[in-house]
Amino acid sequence: MTAPEMETAAADSLGSFVRAKKKPFTHQGEPCKNCGTPLEGWWCYSCGQNADTHHRSILHLIWEAIEGMFHLDGRLANTLPLLFFKPGKLAKDYMEGRVARHVPPFRTFLVALLLFIFAAEHALHNIRHEMELKEEREVAALATPAGRKAKADEMRKEAVENRDSRLRDAGEARDEALKEAGADKAKVAADYDAQVKTARDKYAASVAEADALEKNPNAAAEAKAKIEKRGEDVANQIRGLELQDLDKLDGNSRKIGEANIGGQHFNVVTPDAAQKEVTTHINLGESSNGHGVANWFKEGLAKAFANPEYYMVVMFGWAHRLAVLLLPIIGLSLALVYVNRRQFYIYDHLLVATNLLSFAFLTNAIAMVMPKSLVGPWLAIITFWTPINLFQTLRGGYGSTIVGAVFKTLVVWFMSVFAFALLVTALMLFTLSQM
Numbered sequence: 001m002t003a004p005e006m007e008t009a010a011a012d013s014l015g016s017f018v019r020a021k022k023k024p025f026t027h028q029g030e031p032c033k034n035c036g037t038p039l040e041g042w043w044c045y046s047c048g049q050n051a052d053t054h055h056r057s058i059l060h061l062i063w064e065a066i067e068g069m070f071h072l073d074g075r076l077a078n079t080l081p082l083l084f085f086k087p088g089k090l091a092k093d094y095m096e097g098r099v100a101r102h103v104p105p106f107r108t109f110l111v112a113l114l115l116f117i118f119a120a121e122h123a124l125h126n127i128r129h130e131m132e133l134k135e136e137r138e139v140a141a142l143a144t145p146a147g148r149k150a151k152a153d154e155m156r157k158e159a160v161e162n163r164d165s166r167l168r169d170a171g172e173a174r175d176e177a178l179k180e181a182g183a184d185k186a187k188v189a190a191d192y193d194a195q196v197k198t199a200r201d202k203y204a205a206s207v208a209e210a211d212a213l214e215k216n217p218n219a220a221a222e223a224k225a226k227i228e229k230r231g232e233d234v235a236n237q238i239r240g241l242e243l244q245d246l247d248k249l250d251g252n253s254r255k256i257g258e259a260n261i262g263g264q265h266f267n268v269v270t271p272d273a274a275q276k277e278v279t280t281h282i283n284l285g286e287s288s289n290g291h292g293v294a295n296w297f298k299e300g301l302a303k304a305f306a307n308p309e310y311y312m313v314v315m316f317g318w319a320h321r322l323a324v325l326l327l328p329i330i331g332l333s334l335a336l337v338y339v340n341r342r343q344f345y346i347y348d349h350l351l352v353a354t355n356l357l358s359f360a361f362l363t364n365a366i367a368m369v370m371p372k373s374l375v376g377p378w379l380a381i382i383t384f385w386t387p388i389n390l391f392q393t394l395r396g397g398y399g400s401t402i403v404g405a406v407f408k409t410l411v412v413w414f415m416s417v418f419a420f421a422l423l424v425t426a427l428m429l430f431t432l433s434q435m
Helices: 003-018 058-070 074-085 087-095 105-142 145-179 185-214 219-228 230-239 246-257 272-285 292-306 308-324 326-337 346-369 372-397 402-433
Strands: none
Touching (some): 087 346, 087 372, 105 219, 219 230, 292 402, 326 346
16 A cells, blocks of 8 residues: 555545534335435435435534634545645646546535635734724823833833934035026025924924923823824814925825824825826826815725725625636636647646646735744745745646746736736725725
């Protein structure tokens, strides 16, 4: 007996302990409840229905649901090692019809997607919980004179760093401008003086704010009140943005990013991608419906900041639907790079796509439930492991040469990453429309 056969036998033996035992067959000759054919065993030889009564306890129903989803038998032991370490062999088995020994690929994909979504929700919940604990500790610290002094000293230190950074940037910009031929030295000097004045004014304002915080006995209560209505405050600031001009948008974004509430810094900056999307929509909308699209985006973004929990609920409610769209996208990209290989059909490419996505979802789900100290190294590993897994799939499943597999891996990889980024952007914008 070979090693794989021994592993399968061991897994089957283990599965026998968790599967329910069959009762003796006592319905000989009774008509099948589905088609009326006289029964000769537990399974009707005419329609295939089980002769059991199908009455189950709640615990039995729960177990059947779990077993039906994961199908805990020897096929799992055959499939998972190949999925992670020999994806080419797994793809070849599916393509050549050796499917009974493996978990059905679409079932693996659905379970992997489900685990990924659960892990993502778990990770976001933990992040939010940690932020709340951090805010509670900061508020508690502001209730004591020592805590207020420590926070004020931190703000002063940050003010010095920001001032020095602005002065350094202003000096570098002045030096670069003076190197240009025909530079207007008077204008360059005036610009430099204006930047220096701005840096010093902001430094003075930050120091004054730190001094006021240190002397304010109600700082903790004010900070707590501001935190509780922070989402609403940010939403109101977003509603006040002027989106007609990108320069104004940048200025307002910086203003929000540097906002100080109750002596605490809150960095809430409109993402660059969102700014570009807004600008694009504005340019397209000016000729048709004015600033309707821009106002829609602004209002949706404001509602998302005001009620982030609802935003996440809606987004996760649609995430699994959009994830399924990755299947045909990756399948078509595989069909494109193997357009000259007529022996492979779209069905084969879709099977390979399910394996690739199952691998990606499972490895990223693991990252989301890992301890924080291990997340960085694990993400670095899967960043390289995922394209290597794709290369192994194309090399072993399709029989490509090394050079051909490398080229096709790059094409499929970049198409998949682009499609994923596009779907995530579409999901975020669609969720805004549902707010």
